[in-house]
Amino acid sequence: xxxxxxxxxxxxxxxxxxxxxxxxxxxxxxxxxxxxxxxxxxxxxxxxxxxxxxxxxxxxxxxxxxxxxxxxxxxxxxxxxxxxxxxxxxxxxxxxxxxxxxxxxxxxxxxxxxxxxxxxxxxxxxxxxxxxxxxxxxxxxxxxxxxxxxxxxxxxxxxxxxxxxxxxxxxxxxxxxxxxxxxxxxxxxxxxxxxxxxxxxxxxxxxxxxxxxx
Numbered sequence: 001x002x003x004x005x006x007x008x009x010x011x012x013x014x015x016x017x018x019x020x021x022x023x024x025x026x027x028x029x030x031x032x033x034x035x036x037x038x039x040x041x042x043x044x045x046x047x048x049x050x051x052x053x054x055x056x057x058x059x060x061x062x063x064x065x066x067x068x069x070x071x072x073x074x075x076x077x078x079x080x081x082x083x084x085x086x087x088x089x090x091x092x093x094x095x096x097x098x099x100x101x102x103x104x105x106x107x108x109x110x111x112x113x114x115x116x117x118x119x120x121x122x123x124x125x126x127x128x129x130x131x132x133x134x135x136x137x138x139x140x141x142x143x144x145x146x147x148x149x150x151x152x153x154x155x156x157x158x159x160x161x162x163x164x165x166x167x168x169x170x171x172x173x174x175x176x177x178x179x180x181x182x183x184x185x186x187x188x189x190x191x192x193x194x195x196x197x198x199x200x201x202x203x204x205x206x207x208x209x210x211x212x213x214x
Contacts, residue, residue: 022067027052029171031060032069036166039073076166084129087158088136090144091122098149105147111139122154133157 022028030050034041041049047057064070079085094102106112106126114127126144130136140155 022063022069024069027056028060028064028069029169031057031064032167032169033171035070036169079129083131086130086132086136087161088128088130089156089158090126090128090140091118091154091156092124092126092144092150093121093152094123095149095151102147102149105149109139109143 027050031046034046034049043058043061044054046061047054050057052060061070079087092102102124106115111128111130112126113129116125117123118125128136128139130139136155136157140153144150144153
């Protein structure tokens with residue numbers, strides 16, 4: 001059977017064009033659902049799962065790759081068994097005219113699994129995986145703190161990764177089957193329920209440079 005794993009995406013340069021070049025339909029979404037469960041499935045098995053011909057499955061799969069919807073294939077590793085049993089989130093405040101330096105220095109840290117620019121009190125969130133707490137302490141207090149672009153950090157240890165999906169799809173949303181029950185008006189004896197609030201803080205000038213070329 002022909003395996004569809006391995007090799008880089010031929011359309012890697014087109015990554016991010018979801019919905020621009022290739023119009024995704026229900027069959028494309030079903031293919032993505034199946035690949036999420038098993039990225040090494042054969043074309044024949046994929047066609048059977050989706051309910052289409054083998055030729056159609058191959059053509060649609062190649063179109064998803066070429067258009068950049070499927071960017072690449074990779075292995076999922078058990079970090080604990082690989083010797084990285086400690087995971088932490090490090091929230092970083094960056095000096096606002098030094099984003100390019102921050103980006104360049106961060107790229108030199110292989111322990112950093114993920115970094116995102118955020119709104120709120122901090123400017124960026126970094127996820128790291130280390131063998132022990134002492135290693136986290138050294139990375140944060142010596143290496144991160146030693147970067148001139150880093151103004152302050154706040155570290156949070158992850159106790160348990162409850163849920164982790166390879167990716168989510170629009171079809172994953174659960175449809176609402178019944179209309180919501182209206183909330184009765186407050187009475188003189190009832191206590192008003194406080195409404196949730198969310199405050200967005202605009203990105204400071206220079207923050208967008210993190211995505212730019214170094």
